[in-house]
Amino acid sequence: MAQVAIIIFLLAAVMAPLLALAELPRVEHPPHRYGSLNVLAVGDWGRRGQLNQTLVAKQMGIIGKRMNIDFVVNVGDNFYDNGLTGVDDKAFEESFTNIYTAKSLQKPWYTSNEMLFPSLLNYGFASFLGNHDYRGDALAQLSPVLRQLDRRWICKKSFVVNADVADFIFVDTTPFVLKYWNEPKNNKYDWREVAPRESYIANLLKDIDSALKQSTATWKIVVGHHAIRSVSEHGDTEELIEQLLPILKANEVDLYINGHDHCLEHISSRDSPIQYLTSGGGSKAWRGIFTPNSDKLEFFYDGQGFMSLRLSKAELHLAFYDVDGKVLHKWGHTKPVQYY
Numbered sequence: 001m002a003q004v005a006i007i008i009f010l011l012a013a014v015m016a017p018l019l020a021l022a023e024l025p026r027v028e029h030p031p032h033r034y035g036s037l038n039v040l041a042v043g044d045w046g047r048r049g050q051l052n053q054t055l056v057a058k059q060m061g062i063i064g065k066r067m068n069i070d071f072v073v074n075v076g077d078n079f080y081d082n083g084l085t086g087v088d089d090k091a092f093e094e095s096f097t098n099i100y101t102a103k104s105l106q107k108p109w110y111t112s113n114e115m116l117f118p119s120l121l122n123y124g125f126a127s128f129l130g131n132h133d134y135r136g137d138a139l140a141q142l143s144p145v146l147r148q149l150d151r152r153w154i155c156k157k158s159f160v161v162n163a164d165v166a167d168f169i170f171v172d173t174t175p176f177v178l179k180y181w182n183e184p185k186n187n188k189y190d191w192r193e194v195a196p197r198e199s200y201i202a203n204l205l206k207d208i209d210s211a212l213k214q215s216t217a218t219w220k221i222v223v224g225h226h227a228i229r230s231v232s233e234h235g236d237t238e239e240l241i242e243q244l245l246p247i248l249k250a251n252e253v254d255l256y257i258n259g260h261d262h263c264l265e266h267i268s269s270r271d272s273p274i275q276y277l278t279s280g281g282g283s284k285a286w287r288g289i290f291t292p293n294s295d296k297l298e299f300f301y302d303g304q305g306f307m308s309l310r311l312s313k314a315e316l317h318l319a320f321y322d323v324d325g326k327v328l329h330k331w332g333h334t335k336p337v338q339y340y
């Protein structure tokens with residue numbers, strides 16, 4: 001009897017890490033009461049309210065209330081210029097808690113980063129790390145201590161939010177970009193729990209592929225910090241076109257949402273259903289750079305703002321807003337409802 005118990009114990013000890021590796025962490029977000037899921041997406045914001053961050057936050061509060069949003073998708077570059085120095089960095093409150101104060105924004109903020117937090121269900125701002133966040137103490141942004149300071153903060157490196165009609169797959173894109181490894185210039189990147197790059201990326205791509213294959217939601221939405229397609233300053237991210245995009249196309253992903261370029265963009269793929277959406281207008285903007293690419297540009301705004309999504313089983317509606325809450329661009333799409 002004792003031997004059997006020991007064998008089971010050993011098996012469990014061996015299996016647990018394997019099982020954990022095979023899947024991205026998951027967050028179940030409860031379905032919206034009225035059958036549609038409403039979210040806002042914002043990125044590239046943490047500047048202690050400066051450079052119109054406060055104006056964007058105010059309009060997010062107004063639109064968030066009107067739509068009765070479920071959560072916020074935070075596409076990264078959370079704290080400028082160099083992430084957080086540690087869990088006690090006051091920038092967390094000065095750039096997040098004290099800025100996004102509207103009642104309608106007291107929802108989870110899902111942010112891509114690595115740790116699992118308990119009782120994720122009750123709150124919501126989905127967040128993850130941008131390249132600027134990796135220049136500070138990257139692990140601090142993942143720490144449960146921040147969640148004690150502001151319970152909206154749900155930050156992991158890569159994870160899945162199952163939200164009924166839609167699955168959101170948050171991908172940690174910073175490690176893909178070779179120049180951060182090879183030419184960091186004067187910036188120091190915190191690659192703890194990431195390096196070596198090749199195996200980290202290979203595992204991540206495998207996990208993304210299997211998460212997409214498992215998804216039964218109507219809408220498959222992938223969120224990254226870096227653009228796959230962008231006409232602004234940073235442009236396309238070649239590493240993502242080569243490595244991530246084939247997986248998105250093979251799994252019929254509907255939307256890819258990102259920040260990094262400080263503007264608002266909607267680009268349609270010419271050879272797949274993917275819509276590329278940049279919502280990086282959370283603070284500093286107006287770069288004055290425009291470089292078209294071969295996909296179809298539907299909309300480009302070089303200034304500050306944010307994006308909303310309304311999703312039901314059959315319909316998807318997205319909109320972009322400026323700092324006055326004016327709708328700059330709208331787009332919709334429908335799919336036949338599946339009856340079983």
Ligand SMILES: *[C@@H]1O[C@H](CO)[C@@H](O)[C@H](O)[C@H]1NC(C)=O
Nearest residue numbers: 051052284285286303304323
């Ligand atoms: C803030 O937004 C207004 C309206 O779009 C714009 O005119 C102004 O230049 C912005 N300020 C900064 C610092 O970007």
